[in-house]
Amino acid sequence: MSGSLLPGSSETSARRATLVQRPRPRAPKGAELVRFRLPDCPGSIAAIAGHLAAYEVDVLRLEVLGCQGGYAIDDLLLSGPGLDSALSDLPAPVSVLARRPGIDLRDPALAMASACASVTAAGDGKEAHRSLVRAALELVFAEAGLLCLRQDDGSLRIAASTEPDVPLLVDGNSASLLSSALYSGECLTADGRIPWAPPGYRDNLPSGAVAAIPGGSPASLVLVLLRDDPAPFVAAELDRLAALVGVAVGTLQLHEGRRAWQPSAGFAL
Secondary structure, eight states, rough: GEEEEEEHHHHHHHHHHHOOOOOOOOOOOOOOEEEEESSSSTTTTHHHHHHHHHHEEEEEEEEEEEEETTEEEEEEEEEEEHHHHHHHOOOTOOOEEEEEEOOOOHHHHHHHHHHHHHHHHOOOOHHHHHHHHHHHHHHHHOOEEEEEEEEETTTTTEESSSTTOOEEEOOTOOHHOOOHHHHOOOEEEEEEEEEEHHHHHHSSSSSSSSEEEEEETTEEEEEEOOSSSOOOOOOOHHHHHHHHHHHHHHHHHHHHHHHOOOOOTTTTO
8 A cells, every 4th residue: 555545645634533432341241351361281271260260250251362481361251249359369370461341252253354344334434444443442452542644754644543632643753663563564562651652642542552553565554552551462463453454454445446536527327
């Protein structure tokens, strides 16, 4: 995708970023998504399930996200009156990476299909921008998201955002993480407390983990997701987000093609 896919800087500078409404919680009442880090060995899941059962906590759903360095990262959708006590009394070396009340744990294939469908169903580019950010938030838990489009002068325009008070234009040279993702074409993550973008750009955004997912070839847009806590974005999440951004790029190209081709007056389709 080249810069011509996106509106020119003179046109975009006069536009406002599209505000994205955060998805509503979909989990069963009282359920909570908990991300665990536990030893990657036989019996670990059974041991955790037994521990939770002792505190009257039900495991509603489970997903193994990946393994690295002898540890596994697992998401469990849990419900029960003793959840707080169970998590405060976990056996070593099991640890909790994140807790998200009200966040559902959906089947990965169905969640991915739903996310892609919401983006491809967009009626125009602006709606596609909004749908991409919202679908990404639903695909992986995050508290904020925005979509940046690279302009001809190297600056970044915020096309869609969950936050209404972020600057519309950002100097690409000062947005280090985003520029690195754009020029490398790789998904990048960082601790949100580091200067991954200018201070004014980060003031109204969460300070937890941040992920930057570029799209296009060469990359002309980057999707940014942020969490309230430092729970890292794992490889499985980044892979899903990269696939979703790829679908969005194709959708945006179709919309740009429709804009570029206008039938002559009196021409019958």
